[in-house]
Structures are given as C-alpha cells and as structure tokens.
Amino acid sequence: MKILRSSVPIWLGVFGGSIVLLAMFIKIPVHVGLWSKWFLEWRVILASFALTLGAGNLLRIHANRIRMKREAWMYSYVTIVALIGYTVLGILFKRTHPVYSFIFDNAYSPLSATVFSINAFYISSACYRAFRARNGHAAVLLLSGVIVMLGSVGIGYAIWPGFNTMTQWIMNYPNSAAMRGMNIGAALGIIGVSLRVIFGLERGHLGGE
Amino acid sequence: MSASPGVWLAAIFTLAIYSFLYGDNPVYKFSEHLFVGLGAAHMAVMGWESMFNRAWTPLYTKGEWWWSGAIIGGIMLLTRWFRPIQWISRIPLGFMMGVAAGLSARSAIDSQFWRQIQSTVTMKLNTTNNIVYVVIVVCTLAYFLFAFNEKSGLGQGIKGVGLVGQYMMMIAFGASLGSTIMARLSLVIGRLDFLFKTWLGVLK
Amino acid sequence: MQLVAGTLGKVWFLIAFTVIFWFFVDRTAKGHKLVIRRIAGFDALDEAIGRCTEMGRPVHYTFGVGELDANVLASFDVLGYVSGQCARMDTDIIITNALGEVQMMTEEIVRSAYVHAGKPDAYKADNVRFVSSVQTAYMSAILGIFQRERPGANLMLGPFFAESMMLAEAGQQIGAIQVGGTGRTIQVPFFIAACDYTLIGDELFVAGAYIGRKPLQVGAVYAQDFGKWLTLLLIVAGTILATSGNNFVTDLMKK
Structure with a gap:
C-alpha cells in the first residue's frame, strides 16, 4: 500500500x-x-x-x-x-441554450472585458512609479519607455520624427537581444527543473520532502 | 439610448466593475462574486463537454480503448472528495506532473534554447548593430550565471559583465512597458466605446 | 531506434547536461560546499513573512493562471519554504489557485509544511483556495481578497500571463511587500514596475537550490550554468567564425 x-x-x-x-x-x-x-x-x-x-x-x-x-x-x-x-x-x-447564451453575452463577456481593461489604469500607475528615476536602473527604464511610447504614437512623430527610428532600433536590437539572453537562461532553468521530475527526484508536489 | 435589456445588463456590469477604481463597494462585490460563479460554471461545462466529446464518445462509439486511461485517471482524481481513499488521487497527479515536465523540457530545449542559439550564431560581426546584439545577448546571459564565488576575481568579472546585462534588460523592460501601455489603453477605449455608442448612443 | 532528423545536437546536449547534473549532485551529497551567488528576491522572503507577522496580516501566494509547467514546479519549492515559515511564525498564508491540479498539489505541499513545522492543527484548509481558471474572474476575485483580507505580503511566483500587472499593482496599492518572479520573460517588466523584488527568468528556477540547498537542486543549478557557459562559447565562437565565412558552428547545430 x-x-x-x-x-x-x-x-x-x-x-x-x-x-x-x-x-x-x-x-x-x-x-x-x-x-x-x-x-x-x-x-x-x-x-x-x-x-x-x-x-x-x-x-x-x-x-x-x-x-x-x-x-x-x-x-x-x-x-x-x-x-x-x-x-x-x-x-x-447545452451551451447553445438561449438563456445560457444571453448570460454569457451580457454578463460574463462584459464583466470579463471590463476587468481586463482595468489593467490600463494599473499599468499607468505602475509605470508612473517605476519611471520615477530613483536610480540608474529606473533612469534607463524611463528613457527607453518614454522613447518607445513617443515612437508608437503620432504626437511623438510630430515632436521629432527620430522617435520612430529610435523605437524601431530599441525594439530590434537591445530589446530583442536582452529578451533572447533571458529566454536562453530561462530555458536552461526549465530543463533543469523538468529533469528533476523526469528523473523521479521531485516529491514536493505530492507532499513529500 | 439602447432599448435592449442585454445591452443594459452589460452596461450595468461594466460600470459595476469600474466602480472598484473608486473603492471596494457592494456593487463590485456582487459583480465579482457573480463573475467567479459564472466563470467556474462555464469552465466546468466546457470541461464536461471536453471529457464527453473527446474521451467518452470515442471510447463508447468508436471503441478507441486508449481513452479509458484518461477516464480512469479522472475518476481516480475524484477520490479527492473521499478522505479514506484520498491518496488514490495522487497517482494521476504524479502522472500529470511528469507529462507537464516532459512537455516543458521539450519546448524549452527546442524553441527557447536551441533555436535561439542557432539564430545568434549565424550573425556576422560586420555591422555595429550585429556587434551590439551579440554583446547584449552575452552580457544578459552572464547575469544568469549563479554558480560562482562573488568575491573571487572571476566572480567579480562575471558580476561586472552581468551588470551591463542588467542595464540592457532594463532597456528591454522599459520598451515593453512603453509599448504595452498603448495596447492596454485601447481596451479601455473599447469599453468606453460600448458605453457611449452602444448603450447611451451619444457618440456616432 | 532511429533519431528524428536534426536532433542529434540536442541529444548530445541533454546527455552532457545529465552527466554534469549527476556529477554535481554527487559532489554536494558527499559534502562539497558549492556556492550560489546572492539573489535578493529570495532573501526578501523572510523579510516579507516577518513583516506580516509583526502586522498580524496574512501572506498571499499565487502561481498566476498559467498552465502546470516548470514555473509552477519551481514555485512549489518556494511555497514549501514560505508555508513552513508561516507555520512557525503563526502567520496565515492564503494561496489562490487557478488550476484544479495545482490546487490539489498546493494542498499537499502546505499541509505537509505545517506537519513538518510541528503545527498540523494550525493548517487552514479554507486558506488554500481554488478561485477561478478564467483569467479575468481570477483577477477580479484577487482584487476583492486584497481589499478585504489585506495581505501584508504578496508573493507571485509562477507562469504568469497578463494578470501579472494587475495583481502586482493591486498589491502595491494595499502596501504589501511584493516579490514577483516568472520564467515567462515577457511578463517580467510588469513585476519590475510594481514589485519590491523581482526574480527575472532563470532566477525563479534556482529557488529550490537557493532556499533548500538540497544536493539534487544544487546539482541542477550547476548543470544550468554549464549550459550557459556552453551557450556563451557557441555564440562567441560561432559569430567569429561566421564573420570569417566559416559556418562550422551553424552546421554543427543543424545536425
């Protein structure tokens, strides 16, 4: 047993x-x-x-x-x-019943869409705090964030057309390269953790040591 | 203004959720609890349909016997509700964890690890942009080295290169935040569009 | 037995990874002290629990709504440690789940942590909660929990999707000390923006080794580092050779 x-x-x-x-x-x-x-x-x-x-x-x-x-x-x-x-x-x-569909379309879906849209308010306040240049890291974050924001909207182009080019460059080089480095690192972490399970060495998820 | 009861209901729920931005309140609590209940129910119905259509029907009507493994495993999971035989549910749980680990390792080795390296090693260091790219990948990866003594000479070197990588990651994070803000704002615009056009009809 | 075309290199890599892994597991088991650099996010866990204890507020722990994968497994190591500490310090821990299978595993882990801490009776089954597998319903319920139960610490470690931003910012607004971490690198910027401490990508997968210092987990970290050194070597050699017109590394990786 x-x-x-x-x-x-x-x-x-x-x-x-x-x-x-x-x-x-x-x-x-x-x-x-x-x-x-x-x-x-x-x-x-x-x-x-x-x-x-x-x-x-x-x-x-x-x-x-x-x-x-x-x-x-x-x-x-x-x-x-x-x-x-x-x-x-x-x-x-079944899900095709008119009452089921009515509730889905007029309660479930708007509730879902509205909760998701609240994200916009939260991301704005989080970015405001993160972008306050408290240290070197935050300053770099701010600079890159502001350039990309201005490069993504028409007003940025109106202020200075170069924002568009800079945004393209940031997205294609530093952003893409740093993400690649992070992904390779994370992949190795995933391989390490997964192999522990595949080798039968992990028991924690079943309440063991 | 719309005369459809469905549109009114959707508008009321939209406002109820937005009311949370002012603070927790009974209207939000009602909507939240309703949504949690509906969400769990909808997923349970989808789960039931999936079990019935994808496993039970092929097993029963087409004789595809291998689906019995999934159904037996599922019934074993349900022993969770009965304390004396609760331990049986661990058997399919162990299996699920194993399969999840196999799948995770598989996609990590292929798309997240091997292909990323393959795309990098083909880069020729003959333009400034390519050199910048490769240097950033190297510095970022150096940040994720863990097994070294921070006080040793090598450790100090790795830390220094990793610090450059950390700044590069900050550029990437700032760029992601900057581009996401714009995308998320469009979601609010979508809801406002529903309220002012579809419900109130004040915008054309 | 026949290999799928183009996978020979990956097979050799996995074999080398496995050998290195077992070599370092063996070394650690024999008592050799292996070092791992400091990771602030893990050091902050005790600070977060201590703060909750002082304030008499619970700790909130979430894996996000992503599916069961290596992120969840790495997070289990942290959960085991955190719930054990909470048991010892008589601090409540609320765990909210979005997947049925993770809910069951979480119950096992937390109950076991309370038993190991010598306080099996202090385990509260109602604090290990399945909330919803629907992302937005999960988000709305967590907003409510934050306002009504006011956790003093919000620990978010796992496979997060878009809920990362909302959970982190909502936690910030109630003044909770926050640690976020995920191997899904696309979500890391949101934790950086709203959390006090962030575990970036691979840092999450070092959890077990850093917290528990168990041989097999330390061995895995050393194998991971071997993979990174190998990658660095391939990238540096490969790009230099490619520049001079030699595609040796590229061809090698295609095999």
Whole structure:
C-alpha cells in the first residue's frame, strides 16, 4: 500500500515525462510517438476532471464562509447560485441554450472585458512609479519607455520624427537581444527543473520532502 | 439610448466593475462574486463537454480503448472528495506532473534554447548593430550565471559583465512597458466605446 | 531506434547536461560546499513573512493562471519554504489557485509544511483556495481578497500571463511587500514596475537550490550554468567564425 501511495505516482510521472520528452528525438519505435500523443491528450481530460474538483473547492469555501459568517458572507450566495445554476443549465441544455447564451453575452463577456481593461489604469500607475528615476536602473527604464511610447504614437512623430527610428532600433536590437539572453537562461532553468521530475527526484508536489 | 435589456445588463456590469477604481463597494462585490460563479460554471461545462466529446464518445462509439486511461485517471482524481481513499488521487497527479515536465523540457530545449542559439550564431560581426546584439545577448546571459564565488576575481568579472546585462534588460523592460501601455489603453477605449455608442448612443 | 532528423545536437546536449547534473549532485551529497551567488528576491522572503507577522496580516501566494509547467514546479519549492515559515511564525498564508491540479498539489505541499513545522492543527484548509481558471474572474476575485483580507505580503511566483500587472499593482496599492518572479520573460517588466523584488527568468528556477540547498537542486543549478557557459562559447565562437565565412558552428547545430 505504501508503494501505491508514494512510489507509484512518482514512477508514473517518470514514465509519462520520459515518453513525452523522448518523442521529440526518437522516430522509431513508433510507440513513443503514439504514447506521447495519448499522454498529452489524457492530460487535457485529466485537467477537466481537476477543474470539477476546483469548482467543488470553491463551493466548499463559500459554504464555509456563509456558515462561519465571515466578511462579505452574503455575497457567497451569489457565487453558489451562479455556479450551480449555470453549470446545470450548461450541462442539461447545452451551451447553445438561449438563456445560457444571453448570460454569457451580457454578463460574463462584459464583466470579463471590463476587468481586463482595468489593467490600463494599473499599468499607468505602475509605470508612473517605476519611471520615477530613483536610480540608474529606473533612469534607463524611463528613457527607453518614454522613447518607445513617443515612437508608437503620432504626437511623438510630430515632436521629432527620430522617435520612430529610435523605437524601431530599441525594439530590434537591445530589446530583442536582452529578451533572447533571458529566454536562453530561462530555458536552461526549465530543463533543469523538468529533469528533476523526469528523473523521479521531485516529491514536493505530492507532499513529500 | 439602447432599448435592449442585454445591452443594459452589460452596461450595468461594466460600470459595476469600474466602480472598484473608486473603492471596494457592494456593487463590485456582487459583480465579482457573480463573475467567479459564472466563470467556474462555464469552465466546468466546457470541461464536461471536453471529457464527453473527446474521451467518452470515442471510447463508447468508436471503441478507441486508449481513452479509458484518461477516464480512469479522472475518476481516480475524484477520490479527492473521499478522505479514506484520498491518496488514490495522487497517482494521476504524479502522472500529470511528469507529462507537464516532459512537455516543458521539450519546448524549452527546442524553441527557447536551441533555436535561439542557432539564430545568434549565424550573425556576422560586420555591422555595429550585429556587434551590439551579440554583446547584449552575452552580457544578459552572464547575469544568469549563479554558480560562482562573488568575491573571487572571476566572480567579480562575471558580476561586472552581468551588470551591463542588467542595464540592457532594463532597456528591454522599459520598451515593453512603453509599448504595452498603448495596447492596454485601447481596451479601455473599447469599453468606453460600448458605453457611449452602444448603450447611451451619444457618440456616432 | 532511429533519431528524428536534426536532433542529434540536442541529444548530445541533454546527455552532457545529465552527466554534469549527476556529477554535481554527487559532489554536494558527499559534502562539497558549492556556492550560489546572492539573489535578493529570495532573501526578501523572510523579510516579507516577518513583516506580516509583526502586522498580524496574512501572506498571499499565487502561481498566476498559467498552465502546470516548470514555473509552477519551481514555485512549489518556494511555497514549501514560505508555508513552513508561516507555520512557525503563526502567520496565515492564503494561496489562490487557478488550476484544479495545482490546487490539489498546493494542498499537499502546505499541509505537509505545517506537519513538518510541528503545527498540523494550525493548517487552514479554507486558506488554500481554488478561485477561478478564467483569467479575468481570477483577477477580479484577487482584487476583492486584497481589499478585504489585506495581505501584508504578496508573493507571485509562477507562469504568469497578463494578470501579472494587475495583481502586482493591486498589491502595491494595499502596501504589501511584493516579490514577483516568472520564467515567462515577457511578463517580467510588469513585476519590475510594481514589485519590491523581482526574480527575472532563470532566477525563479534556482529557488529550490537557493532556499533548500538540497544536493539534487544544487546539482541542477550547476548543470544550468554549464549550459550557459556552453551557450556563451557557441555564440562567441560561432559569430567569429561566421564573420570569417566559416559556418562550422551553424552546421554543427543543424545536425
């Protein structure tokens, strides 16, 4: 039983990870490619099941909030009703049902678009703070940020046509080259961390040491 | 002004979310909780459809037996809800982590590592721009060296080159921020366009 | 067995990486002291938890809404450490998740950290929360959590997408001390703009080795550095040779 609890999950991970990685290099035997394809498709299905568990956790937390009368507990009713009602509607009557579509188009979508657009306010205030030249790094950040901003809008071109050329140069050379350096570094980090799992050395995600 | 109930509902939710910019308030709390519920429900429905259409239907109607692995794994995940047999859910979890690691390593080796180096080594150092490019890549990469003693001569050298790389990264970050601000502002314009044109009809 | 065309170089690289990895794991396990340079973002974790303890406010920890990948795994090392410290200092930690599978793994990690800290009863299951896998719904819920539960520290380590900016700025507005880090380099500028400390790209993947100093993790860092030295060598040699009309390195990498 102990093997099933602790070793089998790790070894299944080793098997799955190795097959997916090897499929990149090995053409024959054909099993490797086929298994890799299955495993990647299984992963999507398993994630769907996991999502159900996530929704269950959400329900439990909101039910507990109501039970314990924690802050803003009455709004938890809204989440619970929306979650159960909309799920039942979608599963029983499909997503093509007019009520499902009406809620999606006139509640879900505008809520989503508006939350995303708030980003504009946040990025503006964050940049204002970051661009205040407190040190050498911030000064460089400010200079490059302002040039690119001016180079991306008509008013920048009206002030000085050179902003356009400078923006192009910054994007094509320092920006692209620094991003490339960072990407190569990050790739090696990803390889290192992934190999630890593929070698079966990582147990942390299953609660082990 | 629009007479459509749907447009009114969308406008009310748009304003409810924007009200958060003033501060947390009951209207925002209601919208947030509704959105979280709808979001979880929508994803659960999509998940159900995905499981049904991509795994169950091919297994049941076409006899594609390999999908049984995904369905059995999924049922094992659901044991999470039953404390005495909760440990069973670790088996598919371990598998998911392994496959995720394999996939991560695969894309990192190919597109993020190998191809990036390939594109760099073909550069000829015969123009100032190319020299600048290669120097920046080298300096940035030097910043990400970790295994060295900072007090040694070599360590000081790596730190110095890495510092240049750090400044180059700041140029890149500033450029990214500058270009993103413009893109994000267009999202607000999109919502304002909806409010003033579609809902209120005051702009043509 | 037959190799896919154009992958021979990658295979050799992986073999060399693996050999170096095991060599340094072995050296560390035998007690050789291996050094890793200072990374301010990790040193700031204790400061952040300490501040929360003093203020009686919780720590907030998020992986972002990206899928389960190496970023999440690296972040698990940090989460294990942070939740252990929170358990020892009697400080609440709220973890918000966007993926069902990460939610389950997070529960295991945090519960285990509380057990190892000798405080299994202090573990609060309701603080390890699945919020939403919809990016914008997740963002709106976090804005609410920040306003109502006012975490004193906001730790954002994982595969972030566009939510990085909003989470970091919202945390800034409630005065939380913030550490952000992601291997998705395109999101790093937003953390730079709004966080007190940022782990840039590869720095996140050094987490386990830097915090835990476990042999296998230190070994991985040394193998990563080997990869960087090799890359530097290829770039310098390759570009010099290419300038003189010799495509040796380019051809070698095509094999």
